[in-house]
Amino acid sequence: MKGKQEAIDIVERYGHGGDPWTAGELFQREARDFIDFSANINPLGPPTEVLRVLQEAVTEVGVPGLARYPDPANRALKKALAESVNVSESFLLIGNGAAELIDGVTRYVQPRKVGVTAPAFLEYERCACKEKAEVIYLPAGEKEGFLPEEAALIEWIHAVDLAWLGHPNNPTGLLMPLSFLEIAAKEAAKSGTILVVDEAFLDFIPDGERRSLLPRIKEFPTTILLRSMTKFYALPGLRLGFGVAEPGLVEGISAMQVPWSVNGLAQRAGEAALVTSDFANATWKWLQEERSFLLEGLKGLLLIEWVIGAVNYLLIKLKDSPGIQSPPSRWLQQRLGERGILIRDASGYPGLDGSYIRIAVRSREENAYLLTQLQAIEEELQKGLEGVDRCKEGGGT
Ligand SMILES: Cc1ncc(COP(=O)(O)O)c(C=O)c1O
Missing domain, CATH: 3.90.1150.10 (Aspartate Aminotransferase, domain 1)
Incomplete structure (x- = not known):
C-alpha cells in the first residue's frame, strides 16, 4: 500500500x-x-516556417487540413525525408513520435529477451514488459564511465532478441563512439538480434550525421535507427518521429501501426521543418x-x-x-x-x-x-x- x-x-x-x-x-x-527543465525541448522552436504551415492547414478554404484524413502512406513527408537523410523511401518508417516506433518495433519482434542499458530511456523496458519479455540489463553507469564494456556488449547482443542503445543516451546525454555502434550492429546481424539505435537527440550535435550508422544502414540488415522530430523542432505536442531500416523490417513494423497514426498536421509540419534554413x-x-x-x-x-x-x-x-x-x-x-x-x-x-x-x-x-x-x-x-x-x-x- x-x-x-x-x-x-x-x-x-x-x-x-x-x-x-x-x-x-x-x-x-x-x-x-512552471518552467519545464524536465523535458528536453528546443526553446527556439517550433520554427516559424512550421507554424506558418500549421496555421495555413487549419484555415485552408475548400479542403481544410483538419477535415480530411491524412495520407495513410505519409507520401510527401517520406519523399522529403528521403532527400533530407539521403536514403531511399523504402528504408523509412514514419511514426507518431519515436515513442510509437519503440512500441511498434517491440510488438513486431515479439521478443523473449530485451536488452536495455542501465541507465536508458524508460520506454524500452516498459514496452518489453508489455510484451511480457525478460529485460536483460547491460551496465553502463558511473562505474563503467557511462559506456558499456565492449566484451559485455557483444555477449549481451547475442543473449537477447531485441537490443536498445541510446545515441546519445538518455539520461546521460553521452554519445557512443561510431566504432562501438559498428561492432554492435555487426554482432546483431550475426546473431539475428534486432538492434535499435535511438538517435532521438542526435540532431542537436552539429556533425551528428557523421557519428551515425545511417549512411551505411544497408550493411546492417538487423539494425534500426530511430529519430525524433519532437525535440529539435519543439513539436512534442504534435508527435512525429521516424525510423531507418532495411525495407523488410520497415514493412513488418508499418503493418503493426494503427491506420493514420501520423496526423495530417504532423505530416505537413515535418515537411516544413526539413526545409527550414537557419x-x-x-x-x-x-x-x-x-x-x-x-x-x-x-x-x-x-x-x-x-x-x-x-x-x-x-x-x-x-x-x-x-x-x-x-x-x-x-x-x-x-x-x-x-x-x-x-x-x-x-x-x-x-x-x-x-x-x-x-x-x-x-x-x-x-x-x-x-x-x-x-x-x-x-x-x-x-x-x-x-x-x-x-x-x-x-x-x-
Ligand atoms: C531517448 C528517447 N527516445 C525517444 C523518445 C520519444 O520521443 P518522441 O517525442 O518522438 O516520441 C524520447 C522522449 O523523451 C527519448 O528521450
Missing part, C-alpha cells in the same frame, strides 16, 4: 518528464506556470552558449558533485549534503517544484539512484533563473544548518 502511495505521489507518475499537469496537482499551481544553425549556436553558461553556473554550486552531457540536457550527480532529505533527487525536485521549476528526478532510471537529476538546457533567462533558485536553496540550507548547530551548542551549556 505504501509503495502504491509513493508511486502516485511523484511528478513522474506517468514515467516521464514534461508533465506540468501532474506537477500542478502536487505543487498546487497551474500547469502553465533553424539548425541557430539551435547549435544557442546550445553551445547555453550549455557552457549552465555548466559554469552549476559547477559553482555546493549541492552538485558533477555534471555531464553533450546535448541539450545534463545529467547531474548531487552531493548527499547535511540537511538534505533522502533521496536528494526527490528533495531537490520538491524544493524547485515549489518555486515553479520542474526537473527530472533520475532515480527511476535503471542503474541510477536518488543522487541523480536531469535538467534540460533552456533559454538564457530561464537558465539564469534556475541557477539563482538553486543558489537560494543552498543559502536556505546553510542557514538551516547554522540554526541546528547553535541549538546544539546552546543545549550543551
